[in-house]
Amino acid sequence: MSETVLALFHASSSLMAAGDRLVAPLGLTSSRWQVLGTIVAAERPQPVAWLARDMGANRQNIQRVVNDLMREGFVATAPNPHHRRASLVLLTDKGREAFDRAMALNGPWMNWLTSGIQVEDIHAMQRVLNSLRARLDSETSSSDVVA
Numbered sequence: 001m002s003e004t005v006l007a008l009f010h011a012s013s014s015l016m017a018a019g020d021r022l023v024a025p026l027g028l029t030s031s032r033w034q035v036l037g038t039i040v041a042a043e044r045p046q047p048v049a050w051l052a053r054d055m056g057a058n059r060q061n062i063q064r065v066v067n068d069l070m071r072e073g074f075v076a077t078a079p080n081p082h083h084r085r086a087s088l089v090l091l092t093d094k095g096r097e098a099f100d101r102a103m104a105l106n107g108p109w110m111n112w113l114t115s116g117i118q119v120e121d122i123h124a125m126q127r128v129l130n131s132l133r134a135r136l137d138s139e140t141s142s143s144d145v146v147a
Contacts, residue, residue: 015030016030016031017030018109019033022102022105022106022109023102023105026098026101026102027072027074027098028074028098028102031065032065032068032069032074033099033102034055035051035055035062035065035066035069036069036074036075036091036095036098036099036102037099038051038054038055039051039075039089039090039091039095040091040096040099041054042054045078045088045089045090046088046089047080047083047086047087047088047089048062048063048066048086048089049086051066051089056133056137066089069095072094073092073094073095074091074092074094074095074098075089075090075091075092075095076089076090076092077089077090078090
């Protein structure tokens with residue numbers, strides 16, 4: 001399993017770098033693209049902490065990316081009626097256009113990336129990764145973690 005985890009780390013790093021190259025002409029990075037995607041997927045505007053939770057990421061890191069997106073005009077903030085200090089993050093028209101263009105690039109990239117890989121193997125990988133993530137997510141709330 002250790003070799004598999006190392007391969008997963010390497011694949012993750014390679015995916016992020018390739019994603020950065022794919023969306024760089026749009027003024028995005030993989031991280032910015034992920035945050036925009038999380039905003040798009042949300043049913044309503046959310047504060048940074050909720051975006052971070054949905055992404056399984058650190059709030060401070062997502063705040064930094066949101067600040068970058070705000071400076072570039074991809075997102076804006078609005079008052080949160082439920083929390084004075086936690087503004088809601090909103091997608092701007094520029095952000096929606098950049099996200100839509102990134103997703104148009106994503107389809108052909110995914111087709112190339114998965115070419116020659118059996119659909120059953122992709123589904124098996126998804127199941128394993130989901131199981132690992134569930135176990136890791138439960139680790140933070142469990143006191144039964146083996147050290």
